[in-house]
Amino acid sequence: MANWQDPQTTGVNTTTATVGVPRAARDAGLRSYMLSVYNYMASGVLLTGIIALLFAPYAGQVLVGANGGLSGLGWIVTLSPLAIVFAMSFGMNRMSTGTLQLLFWAFAGLMGLSMSTLFLAYTGVSIAQTFFATAAAYTGLSLYGYTTKRDLSGLGTFLIMGVVGLLVAMLINLFLQSSAMALAISAIGVLLFAGLTAYDTQRIKSLYFYVQGTDMVGKTVIMGALQLYLDFINMFQFLLSFMGQRR
Template identity: 75%
Template sequence: MQNQFDPRSTTNSSGGVNTATVGVPRAARDAGLRSYMLSVYNYMASGVLLTGIVALLFAPYAQGVLLNQAGTGMSPLGWLITLSPLGFILAMNFGLHRMQTRTLQMLFWAFAAVMGLSMSTIFIAYTGTSIAQTFFAVAAGFAGLSLYGYTTKRDLSGMGTFLIMGVVGLLVAMLINLFLQSAAMMMAISAIGVLLFAGLTAYDTQKIKSMYAYVAGSDMMGKVVIMGALNLYLDFVNMFMFLLQFMGNRR
């Protein structure tokens, strides 16, 4: 899943950079940008932590709740829990300009908790060691890629368009493989998925950074922080899941 947002169209009447940043000393702008990005990372990391805690606590009950009696597929409740995060993402995107910041916060935490429920089955399918190894590998890779996106002077917007198209193609391939059940195709999808979301991590970081000039000092800033955290959360979790499928040791 990939979430996209762009509040620039509503930040001010002229569609340009927020006037709150005009005439502000560079040191103050840099300090504000660092505080803004730190807030994004704090939300993102807290969401990942909440997801992990919920997944770990719910894991002993996951097989009985999420899987059918034969253990070969999802139960109706399992499908509901699995698809619920998509509903939260749609609600946050379409309600971005109407909702209060506090409402978006509550939806973000609820989304992270439901994601934990839906991801709890990984503790059934994979060994704890491979889950931990994959998590730390993704965390290290994510940190490096996000740092690149933050510091690079290169415009990544063109690459972002290509990557988003790649994600759409990846979703189509995953749907096709639901019927084919090809192990080789699943491995290819997992490898490509890791690469796509690795690229999106850098792209989204640069995009979130660029938003600061448009929302600094406005009512949108808190909302953009939450939506930026959601974007990076999705990049991290998708990269983790695809890498786990690619290199995780099954039980």
């Protein structure tokens, strides 16, 4: 994603962001800020889940083509969320908070349509079990990222490089069609996004001290929720492919 979380790109004076602000006020502001991030993220996941569940009976007819692959509409639904992520990431500074909010909800809704196809490949029970397992693990990892005093910035570089390598492996396996490689990719994917959950939580928390008191707060709340949403959804999908029961 774009460097929206780099304080140097926000136009905020990082040397004076917290000067003169009482500690109690900073702590209360941070709690409110992180609660807003989590509320948006959880609401986005909930919207995605509801739409996926409601649209699942029609996914095979609308999103899947005659050859078993994605239909034209299926490709549009699948690629549109990626386009929205890039638009939000690179256009954050030019967009208003309201525009980012609308794009976030549109993204979550389109992800619901796209993920409705999971019900064609996996049983409803295994999807539910994987979701709750992901939610439990995610909560613990994000809590660790929020509370730990350890600097996770070095870990983030390694994890991002790992995600790039994972994408390359997934492209290679499109041609190899190796089940063993697919299993390894799923296992590594779970671990990478588990680490990113803790890393991104700490980074979003740290960013608050640079944007507090500015008009960037609302924007960074939305972008932070988007990042945590992506961590959750990716971890869920990799875990589902690793332990989900296929139809």
